[in-house]
Amino acid sequence: MDYATLLQVLDSTVRLATPLLLACLAGLFSERxxxxxxxxxxxxxASAFLSAAxxxxxxxxxxxxxxxxxxxxxxxxIHGLASITFRGNQLISGVAINFLASGITVLIAQDWFSQGxxxxxxxxxxxxxxxxxxxxxxxxxxxxxxxxYYELISGHSILVYVAFLMVPLxxxxxxxxxxxxxxxxxxxxxxxxxxxxxxxxxLRFAAIAICGLxxxxxxxxxxxxxxxxxxxxxxxxxxxxxxxxxIFAKWRxxxxxxxxxxxxxxxxxxxxxQNIDLGGFIIPVQFMDALPxxxxxxxxxxxxxxAIPPRAxxxxxxxxx
Amino acid sequence: xxxxxxxxxxxxxxxxSILLAAILSALxxxxxxENPVEAFKLMxxxxxxxxSGWGYTLYYTTNFIFTGLCVAVAFHAKMFNIxxxxxxxIGGLGVALACLFIPFPHWSIALVVATxxxxxxxxxxxxxxxxxxxxxxSHIVITTIMFNFIAAAVLNYVLVNLLRPVGAMEPATxxxxxxxxxxxxxxxxxxxxxxxxxxxxxxxxFFLAVAACVAFWYLIxxxxxxxxxxxxxxxxxxxxxxxxxxxxxxVVAMLISGGLAGMMALNTTMGxxxxxxxxxxxxxxxxxIAVALMGRSHPVGVFLAALLFGFLYQGGAELxxxxxxxxxxxxxxxxxxxxxxxxxxxMVRLPLEKLFLATRRRxx
Numbered sequence: 001m002d003y004a005t006l007l008q009v010l011d012s013t014v015r016l017a018t019p020l021l022l023a024c025l026a027g028l029f030s031e032r033x034x035x036x037x038x039x040x041x042x043x044x045x046a047s048a049f050l051s052a053a054x055x056x057x058x059x060x061x062x063x064x065x066x067x068x069x070x071x072x073x074x075x076x077x078i079h080g081l082a083s084i085t086f087r088g089n090q091l092i093s094g095v096a097i098n099f100l101a102s103g104i105t106v107l108i109a110q111d112w113f114s115q116g117x118x119x120x121x122x123x124x125x126x127x128x129x130x131x132x133x134x135x136x137x138x139x140x141x142x143x144x145x146x147x148x149y150y151e152l153i154s155g156h157s158i159l160v161y162v163a164f165l166m167v168p169l170x171x172x173x174x175x176x177x178x179x180x181x182x183x184x185x186x187x188x189x190x191x192x193x194x195x196x197x198x199x200x201x202x203l204r205f206a207a208i209a210i211c212g213l214x215x216x217x218x219x220x221x222x223x224x225x226x227x228x229x230x231x232x233x234x235x236x237x238x239x240x241x242x243x244x245x246x247i248f249a250k251w252r253x254x255x256x257x258x259x260x261x262x263x264x265x266x267x268x269x270x271x272x273x274q275n276i277d278l279g280g281f282i283i284p285v286q287f288m289d290a291l292p293x294x295x296x297x298x299x300x301x302x303x304x305x306x307a308i309p310p311r312a313x314x315x316x317x318x319x320x321x
Numbered sequence: 322x323x324x325x326x327x328x329x330x331x332x333x334x335x336x337x338s339i340l341l342a343a344i345l346s347a348l349x350x351x352x353x354x355e356n357p358v359e360a361f362k363l364m365x366x367x368x369x370x371x372x373s374g375w376g377y378t379l380y381y382t383t384n385f386i387f388t389g390l391c392v393a394v395a396f397h398a399k400m401f402n403i404x405x406x407x408x409x410x411i412g413g414l415g416v417a418l419a420c421l422f423i424p425f426p427h428w429s430i431a432l433v434v435a436t437x438x439x440x441x442x443x444x445x446x447x448x449x450x451x452x453x454x455x456x457x458x459s460h461i462v463i464t465t466i467m468f469n470f471i472a473a474a475v476l477n478y479v480l481v482n483l484l485r486p487v488g489a490m491e492p493a494t495x496x497x498x499x500x501x502x503x504x505x506x507x508x509x510x511x512x513x514x515x516x517x518x519x520x521x522x523x524x525x526x527f528f529l530a531v532a533a534c535v536a537f538w539y540l541i542x543x544x545x546x547x548x549x550x551x552x553x554x555x556x557x558x559x560x561x562x563x564x565x566x567x568x569x570x571x572v573v574a575m576l577i578s579g580g581l582a583g584m585m586a587l588n589t590t591m592g593x594x595x596x597x598x599x600x601x602x603x604x605x606x607x608x609x610i611a612v613a614l615m616g617r618s619h620p621v622g623v624f625l626a627a628l629l630f631g632f633l634y635q636g637g638a639e640l641x642x643x644x645x646x647x648x649x650x651x652x653x654x655x656x657x658x659x660x661x662x663x664x665x666x667x668m669v670r671l672p673l674e675k676l677f678l679a680t681r682r683r684x685x
Contacts, residue, residue, distance in 0.1 A: 078660070086664075086665055091401055092663035093664030095663075096657075096663065099659065100656035103651070107653060286478040286481075290474035293470045297449075297453070300460065301459050302458070309460070
């Protein structure tokens with residue numbers, strides 16, 4: 001593999017890791033506040049559809065982005081209603097949200113556009129264009145670093161940079177602000193937060209609102225950045241890979257970045273090479289597809305370091321009387 | 322403690338939930354510019370007014386009984402098995418291997434052996450998540466989700482690289498031998514003057530599914546193991562105190578669950594397609610979640626809920642054929658049923674409980 005190919009693979013790693021990262025951080029906020037969210041997939045899908053649909057109708061990708069965020073916020077709201085207000089089972093609610101999004105997106109897409117459940121292809125301002133960072137053209141000729149800067153770091157759409165900036169921001173919010181401290185506390189010991197006079201319900205709703213915002217960005221990036229338009233089931237299990245990355249990262253922001261980059265790399269390699277030949281021993285492409293899930297199971301099993309979830313995760317909080 | 326009567330809990334709550342789901346679905350149909358009443362009529366016509374419609378409805382019902390029981394048995398042990406889909410895929414692999422490589426003299430022997438293979442493969446696929454949950458404490462929901470994807474990859478690999486006939490493009494096995502073909506309802510019930518169930522895929526597996534419902538009831542409410550599973554589901558600490566091994570119950574309940582999911586593949590793979598295709602399960606493993614929730618994890622409830630979803634599936638296909646409403650409407654209904662009977666259960670239950678309390682206070 002030469003340097004140019006390596007850069008191309010890494011470049012596509014960054015693109016593929018972006019939706020994973022956004023969804024993973026979304027799950028991080030939610031689960032740190034004690035709301036288990038297996039509905040990431042559905043929220044992303046809802047956002048991918050509505051962002052592409054609105055961008056196609058209005059021709060403005062920014063309006064599309066707003067609509068996408070609204071769509072996944074609504075899904076988050078349903079999840080909150082079920083799991084916080086009515087203290088239902090969070091896992092079942094997440095499953096319901098995944099199916100709801102999977103069905104309703106195609107239903108509305110068919111009704112609006114009559115193209116077999118897809119949106120029209122987005123063009124021009126309907127998509128997020130790639131941004132060429134300053135000096136990228138000028139430095140392109142510099143050996144090693146020039147192409148690295150031009151190919152890998154420059155030339156992504158704005159949501160990619162937003163996603164990567166979200167990592168330190170998430171760390172800062174969670175570990176350096178009062179809100180973050182309370183958010184983490186509500187996921188570990190909600191009764192303590194309640195005793196301190198802080199609203200458990202309010203904090204948890206805030207967490208899932210952030211979760212909705214971030215999955216909204218993730219879905220919008222899928223439909224308007226990575227690809228040009230919505231097709232049915234376009235999230236293709238990314239919500240679950242993000243969930244896997246979250247466990248892999250042991251619910252920490254920086255580890256989430258590394259986990260998502262790793263899983264993005266696996267996707268990029270599987271996309272580029274079908275079967276990998278290691279001197280006569282062939283790794284089938286299906287193994288690469290399954291690797292994120294296998295790795296997560298291994299991590300969950302505690303064979304390579306133990307992944308301990310937030311203590312109050314999945315438990316509805318019932319106020320003591 | 323004041324409580325609702327048992328019948329209200331078992332019947333009224335699910336019925337109101339379904340009603341809510343139906344109202345919302347009707348609104349969705351209205352919103353996309355179709356008439357809900359017409360749509361419902363079309364579904365009833367297509368699914369229930371012809372014997373071939375029933376043939377399809379019962380075919381889907383068979384799938385959903387198996388996957389519904391799969392989720393239900395795990396629910397009794399207070400586990401959530403989302404892995405029915407993957408377990409059914411691997412169960413299909415067991416069916417295919419049995420049918421392709423064992424020369425059976427008659428379909429009845431083939432059915433017995435294939436059932437064992439399907440159950441063993443499905444249970445085997447459920448064993449690893451179960452063991453990891455019991456021994457290492459890794460959450461069964463997450464591991465079974467992961468195992469769904471791993472199962473899809475395994476099946477893809479096996480079909481593309483190992484079982485695909487030479488020269489074939491499609492990732493599927495060759496056709497199973499003639500002797501393994503199961504009798505369909507058409508073979509069983511149609512006569513020359515009365516051609517019932519023409520061309521529909523319902524087959525003898527349906528009776529197997531009904532038998533599974535009875536066996537399920539017997540297991541859960543009439544055996545020691547069933548008692549242990551329920552006790553474990555109600556209170557792990559109490560069960561542990563009573564000398565019930567959590568590891569054993571977790572593993573055994575999941576093995577039964579996976580086995581039931583695997584047996585679903587008999588219907589799709591051996592009964593209908595007569596070969597193993599890539600997407601044989603078609604999401605039935607997930608519909609089992611809705612079926613088990615709606616059926617309150619009781620075999621009678623599961624049977625009725627499976628019948629309802631069988632009707633919805635066949636009716637939905639009819640809708641997609643004759644109107645502008647795509648099949649995904651059924652996915653939406655399924656989501657609403659899961660939402661109302663599962664996650665928003667308290668929303669329906671709490672006002673009902675209040676109502677019952679109020680009427681009781683007035684009468685006393």
